[in-house]
Amino acid sequence: MNHRMSNIITILAAVGVIYAVFFIVPPAEGLGEKVRIVFFHIPAAWVSVMAFVLSALWALRYLNTHQMEYDRKSATAAGLGFFFCLLATISGALFAKITWGAYWNWDPRQTTIFILLLIYGASFALRTAIDDTEQRAKISSAYSLLAIVVMPFLVFVIPRYYFSLHPSPVINSAAKIAMDPVMLYTLIAALLVASALFRQLFIYYIERTRRRDLAQKDSPEGGGRL
């Protein structure tokens, strides 16, 4: 299947999921119509975590092989992870305003996601401050791996130590899924579509970066930034 075809399928699936979220999913008990934000918020958060983990894995591969392709993949995944993390933060803030009365109240999960944004924002600042391509790839790979080591402390430890208004995860510690079946299937579909969207964007940006790198290599000056 070529990239254009998978783009069309992803867009159609996204339209289907949006339709299901607004016209098929019933209002939730207690939350009413507000529950629909969850179908954007959870997939965005899921994709951002997946992207950061992939970025770290490619960073590790770069450090072991020194092939620039892995650095390209790691940087692209981190960039997309940051974008989806921003979407999760905004959708979470909207949900917080509707349900708790304020966009931001430093709930442990808001703190966690804010620190994640800071970490990856800092990693982009680090990347732009290094001119040498190999040095940049090496140092930002190491920083990405250090960030992924810190991430469990943020994602799993801090929210469990402090009181949180944030609802329990869908799959909680008791391993019970507390959700209406229609909602659950829609959420699973939304997760799959968000993952597919990430894949399509990832392929697009990787190709674009590769073409730019080749063009810079062929140009009389050579080198240049990623």
Place this chain on the structure above:
Amino acid sequence: MHTKKLTWPNSAWAILYKDLLCEFRTRYALGTLTMFTLVTLSGISMTLAGAAISSSIAAMLLWIILFFCAMAGLARTFVYEQEAGTLFTLRLYANGQAVLAGKLLFNILLLQLVTALLIPLFLIFLNIEVHLWSQLVYVLFFGTVGVAAVATLTAFMVSCTNAKGSLFTVITFPLLLPQFLTAIAATGQILADTIPGWNECFFLAGYDATVIAAASLLFDYLWYD
């Protein structure tokens, strides 16, 4: 010429000794950190003008001073080597792990000295009484070890960049935040005469162990070309 190959621990001690000797001769880092501490502390104390503050705000101020003191001096360990042109020599003579260990020990020692200087002044200027000294020492020790561990690795990273000073704080702060928040919470409890829970104590020690292990694993990738 007789050359003697140093073992790993001896190399680390030699690097620590060299840094201590350089520091003793120039007194740059300790002097800067001490003055930074005094300036910040006097600024806070003068602004408060004797007004009472809650234990959680006092804890927050204490850790903010400690963090920015660390940021003012810890980057120097590697930036100085880079600027003086001795980083290459260090690469020739010592292995990565020994350099990391030596630099980390130096940074830990430096931060402990600054903390030992800051704490009595902080308690006097802000008129705070502490009854749980052993718990405070535990939190301060493990908190500053974490700061030193992350800062040693990020100091090496920024020594290879174009924007050394400003970037050091930018890339170190987010990585330290989980430990920073826990240390502030635990110190706040101690200043309010409440013994912090095991959660905080394990978190601080666990974070230190994790970042030291990660720094050790990653440093060789950065050290060797």
